[in-house]
Structure formats: C-alpha cells, structure tokens
Amino acid sequence: xxxxxxxxxxxxxxxxxxAGPLSLDVRDIVLRFGETxxxxxxxxxxxxxxxxxxxxxxxxxxxxxxxxxxxxMEPSAxxxxxxxxxxxxxxxxxxxxxxxxxxxxxxxxxxxxxVLKTRGKDRARVTALLDHxxxxxxxxxxxxxxxxxxxxxxxxxxxxxxxxxxxxLDEPTASLDPASVLxxxxxxxxxxxxxxxxxxxxxxxxxxxxxxxxxxxxHRGRVAEHSPxxxxxxxxxxxxxxxxxxxxxxx
Amino acid sequence: xxxxSEAFGLALALVLSGDADLIEIVLLSLRVSLTATVxxxxxxxxxxxxxxxxxxxxxxxxxxxxxxxxxxxPVVVGLLVYLYLSRSGPLGFLGLLYxxxxxxxxxxxxxxxxxxxxxxxxxxxxxxxxxxxxxSLCLTRVQTIQALLWDARYSLLTVGLAGFGRAVxxxxxxxxxxxxxxxxxRVMTTAIALETSKGDLALALALGIILLVIALCVNGAVxxxxxxxxxxxxx
Ligand SMILES: Nc1ncnc2c1ncn2[C@@H]1O[C@H](COP(=O)(O)OP(=O)(O)OP(=O)(O)O)[C@@H](O)[C@H]1O
Ligand SMILES: [Mg+2]
Numbered sequence: 001x002x003x004x005x006x007x008x009x010x011x012x013x014x015x016x017x018x019a020g021p022l023s024l025d026v027r028d029i030v031l032r033f034g035e036t037x038x039x040x041x042x043x044x045x046x047x048x049x050x051x052x053x054x055x056x057x058x059x060x061x062x063x064x065x066x067x068x069x070x071x072x073m074e075p076s077a078x079x080x081x082x083x084x085x086x087x088x089x090x091x092x093x094x095x096x097x098x099x100x101x102x103x104x105x106x107x108x109x110x111x112x113x114x115v116l117k118t119r120g121k122d123r124a125r126v127t128a129l130l131d132h133x134x135x136x137x138x139x140x141x142x143x144x145x146x147x148x149x150x151x152x153x154x155x156x157x158x159x160x161x162x163x164x165x166x167x168x169l170d171e172p173t174a175s176l177d178p179a180s181v182l183x184x185x186x187x188x189x190x191x192x193x194x195x196x197x198x199x200x201x202x203x204x205x206x207x208x209x210x211x212x213x214x215x216x217x218x219h220r221g222r223v224a225e226h227s228p229x230x231x232x233x234x235x236x237x238x239x240x241x242x243x244x245x246x247x248x249x250x251x
Numbered sequence: 252x253x254x255x256s257e258a259f260g261l262a263l264a265l266v267l268s269g270d271a272d273l274i275e276i277v278l279l280s281l282r283v284s285l286t287a288t289v290x291x292x293x294x295x296x297x298x299x300x301x302x303x304x305x306x307x308x309x310x311x312x313x314x315x316x317x318x319x320x321x322x323x324x325p326v327v328v329g330l331l332v333y334l335y336l337s338r339s340g341p342l343g344f345l346g347l348l349y350x351x352x353x354x355x356x357x358x359x360x361x362x363x364x365x366x367x368x369x370x371x372x373x374x375x376x377x378x379x380x381x382x383x384x385x386x387s388l389c390l391t392r393v394q395t396i397q398a399l400l401w402d403a404r405y406s407l408l409t410v411g412l413a414g415f416g417r418a419v420x421x422x423x424x425x426x427x428x429x430x431x432x433x434x435x436x437r438v439m440t441t442a443i444a445l446e447t448s449k450g451d452l453a454l455a456l457a458l459g460i461i462l463l464v465i466a467l468c469v470n471g472a473v474x475x476x477x478x479x480x481x482x483x484x485x486x
Binding site: 067070071072091092094095096098102104105106114115118119142144145162 | 380381383384386387388389390394398401402403483484485
C-alpha cells in the first residue's frame with residue numbers, strides 16, 4: 001500500500017529498465033503556498049493504462065497536480081508513488097505538455113531536434129513528428145511566432161519525441177480550431193492505444209466524453225469524485241461535479 | 252596651441268588622409284579591446300550562467316559582489332595590475348608591464364564583471380521561463396547552460412558589445428599599465444590624453460572623432476541586434 005515509503009531511494013532503476021507504465025497511488029497530498037492551501041489531503045489511485053481526464057473549476061489545482069505527479073514540485077505533505085517510485089525517479093519516463101507552451105527561441109524544427117538530441121533519440125524523426133502535428137510547412141519559422149494552436153501542436157510533438165510512458169496534457173486544445181482539436185485527440189488516442197498512460201486536463205466536456213476512460217474531479221483541494229467516464233457523464237455523484245457540468249452544458 | 256577651427260581642419264585631414272600613426276593607434280586600440288572583450292566573455296559568461304541557475308548559500312552575497320565589481324574604477328584596476336606586473340611584483344618576472352598584453356589584462360579585469368553580472372540577469376530571467384520545461388526533459392546542468400546561452404544569444408551579444416564599449420573608451424587603466432609608449436602601447440584614449448596636454452589638438456581631435464564613430468557603431472550594432480531579435484521573436 002505504501003510502496004513509496006518502503007522503497008529506498010537508492011533502489012533507482014536504471015533508465016533502460018522500462019518495465020512499462022506504472023500504476024499511480026496518490027495519498028493525502030497537501031500543497032500550500034504560504035497561507036493558501038491549494039491541495040488539501042487529495043487521494044486517488046490510477047491503473048497503469050488508459051486515459052484519465054482531470055476536471056475542476058479554474059484554480060482548483062489541476063495544473064499543480066500534474067506538476068506534482070511529474071516530479072517538478074514537492075507536495076507540502078503526503079505521498080505520490082508510481083509503482084513504488086517517487087515522481088522524480090520517473091520524470092524521464094514521462095512528458096508534460098504545459099498549459100502555456102514553453103517554446104525555445106529557435107525554429108520549429110530545432111525545438112523538436114533539441115529534445116531528440118538531448119534525450120539521445122534518432123534525430124531523423126523530426127520530419128515525421130512535424131508531419132504528425134501538421135507543422136511541416138512551418139519547420140523553418142521561429143517557433144515563437146507560431147499561433148497559439150500551432151504552438152500547442154509543437155509542444156505535443158516535442159512531448160511525443162521523448163517516447164513517454166506517461167503523457168500529461170494540460171488543456172492542450174484550449175486555443176485550437178475544431179479540426180486541430182480532433183487531430184490532437186486522434187494523436188493522443190493513438191498514443192493511448194500504443195500503451196502510453198494519458199493524464200489529461202480539460203474544461204471541454206465534449207472532449208472529456210470522447211476521450212476519458214475515467215474522470216478525476218477536483219473541488220476545494222480534494223478529489224470530489226473519481227468515476228468511470230460513463231458513470232460520470234450519466235450523472236455525477238458529487239454536487240460539485242454536477243454544478244460544474246450543468247454550468248457548462250446550460251450556458 | 253591651435254585655434255579650434257584650425258584643429259578641426261587638421262583633424263579631418265588626418266582622418267581622411269589615413270595617417271599612418273593614426274591608423275596604428277586605432278588598430279592597436281581595437282586589438283586590445285576586442286581581445287579583452289573576448290577573454291572577458293569566456294570568463295564572464297560561464298560564471299554568469301552558473302550563478303544564474305545555481306542555488307547555494309551565500310548566493311546573495313555573490314550577487315552583491317558581482318554587481319559592485321561592475322563599477323570598478325579603471326585607475327584602481329590599473330594600479331592593481333601595475334603592482335602585480337611591476338618588476339618587484341609577484342608577476343614581475345613575466346615582463347609584461349608596458350606591453351599590449353598588460354593592457355588586455357587590465358581591460359579584461361575591468362569588463363569581465365560587467366559581462367558576468369549582465370549575463371547573469373539575462374540568463375536568470377530566461378531560466379525562470381524555461382525551468383519547468385527543462386526539468387521535465389531531465390536536462391543536465393551542462394545541457395541547461397548550453398541551451399540558455401544559445402537561446403539568449405542576441406541579449407548576450409549586446410552584453411558583449413556593452414563590455415567592448417566600456418573597454419575601448421576607458422583610459423585610466425591602460426595609461427597606468429601601458430604607459431602610452433609610441434608605436435607600442437599608444438591607444439586612442441591615452442593618445443588623446445597625452446596630445447591634449449601637449450597642446451597637439453589636431454591628433455587628439457582626430458582620435459576623438461574616430462572614438463565617437465566607434466561608439467556610434469557599437470550602439471548601432473546593439474540596436475540592430477535588438478531589432479533582429481524582436482523581429483525573430485527571440486527576445
Ligand atoms: N507560486 C504560487 N504561489 C501562490 N499561489 C499559487 C502559486 N502557484 C499556483 N498558485 C495557486 O494555486 C491555485 C491552483 O492553480 P492551478 O494552476 O493548479 O489551477 P488550475 O486548476 O490549473 O486552473 P485553470 O483551470 O485556470 O488552469 C491557484 O489559485 C493559484 O493561484
Ligand atoms: Mg491549469
């Protein structure tokens with residue numbers, strides 16, 4: 001149950017030892033910034049495969065949760081365990097597409113090449129990755145002149161370039177046109193079908209319905225509800241999720 | 252002593268005729284200050300980058316010292332380098348006093364802190380933006396520094412130009428360690444100081460005009476680097 005505690009940190013697996021995706025166990029995590037408590041005793045567990053949608057109102061802590069799970073931050077209290085590993089031990093096996101894409105001050109192609117090079121991957125894959133997200137035409141443009149949606153697609157291509165076992169997506173389609181939304185969803189679904197564990201933050205209820213195997217709903221720093229997608233959208237158990245969905249659907 | 256208009260006329264004639272002495276002085280100035288700038292960048296950029304991304308105890312003290320060193324008075328640097336290089340000094344055996352090398356050393360000491368402090372600021376701002384992404388990619392410290400230096404290339408170029416501008420215009424340090432020896436260590440600023448005190452205003456003015464043009468060019472270069480960077484969204 002508390003594998004994370006029992007597992008000494010010295011037992012870090014060599015990076016080549018990729019036993020496949022790991023299940024996730026999150027226990028009572030608390031995240032505080034000074035006086036503000038963002039996450040307040042949040043717990044849930046996820047299996048090793050599938051696509052989990054994380055939903056919740058603005059400021060409910062979704063982005064912070066992804067950073068904690070990915071090992072970019074430490075919780076103020078509580079435990080996160082990826083099959084016995086601490087998040088920092090498996091960061092290299094995961095990729096995160098940030099809510100605001102952070103693009104290098106280089107060309108579009110160079111942004112992908114940088115990742116392939118630093119991670120020791122085959123650099124010839126740049127072309128295929130650009131093609132995959134429909135940015136072939138923009139290959140030689142400065143990445144920071146891309147439109148919001150193009151930037152998101154580049155960020156996704158860069159994340160896929162690392163061949164992650166777990167792919168975190170933080171509202172990756174928030175500024176995309178409908179065709180691009182479907183293209184991104186298709187490539188995320190492809191990754192999921194190849195066995196990549198997807199953890200996806202969205203406010204788009206339609207998208208959540210299309211993509212989710214299960215839904216984790218955050219409210220007041222806790223998990224208000226964690227249900228299989230069909231149950232969640234048929235009728236959420238928690239009043240918070242019900243209000244959220246009604247607000248979205250009615251307006 | 253010539254009248255001002257006379258001096259201006261003679262100065263322009265010197266510049267336009269490409270006077271040999273004048274050219275020698277200008278070329279030595281450029282050689283000394285460019286070399287000092289390159290060496291100062293080789294020293295200052297890695298230090299700036301390291302301090303920008305490292306978190307350690309006493310970091311604030313280091314920042315204060317770095318910023319204070321930016322304002323080193325040239326004469327004091329000249330004096331210290333003189334003490335080390337003079338015959339009785341610890342490095343006197345090298346016989347470097349009153350050579351261009353001594354001037355390069357003095358100017359390097361003068362501007363390396365400028366390069367380090369300014370690049371630290373530039374790289375720290377950039378790192379604040381990239382830190383999460385780089386941690387997600389599990390970059391090593393060396394990979395991080397390399398990527399930061401490359402992505403800040405336009406800003407760092409203007410930092411280098413600022414260092415060069417300060418080096419080429421300074422007189423206090425090079426006059427002490429160089430000695431303004433004709434055909435050997437006479438650079439623009441020391442020649443201006445000397446010729447003015449001798450009353451040969453024409454040569455002084457001619458050099459002054461060239462120095463001003465160089466300053467203008469440096470500023471123009473900074474401006475065009477900035478504009479390129481903005482156009483490419485690389486700022
Ligand atoms: N460094 C910080 N200091 C103080 N508060 C912070 C800090 N970082 C985040 N927060 C707060 O944490 C809360 C959760 O932020 P987070 O970005 O996780 O929200 P979110 O659920 O992703 O919202 P959105 O749907 O708008 O993206 C916010 O109220 C935010 O103000
Ligand atoms: Mg968010």
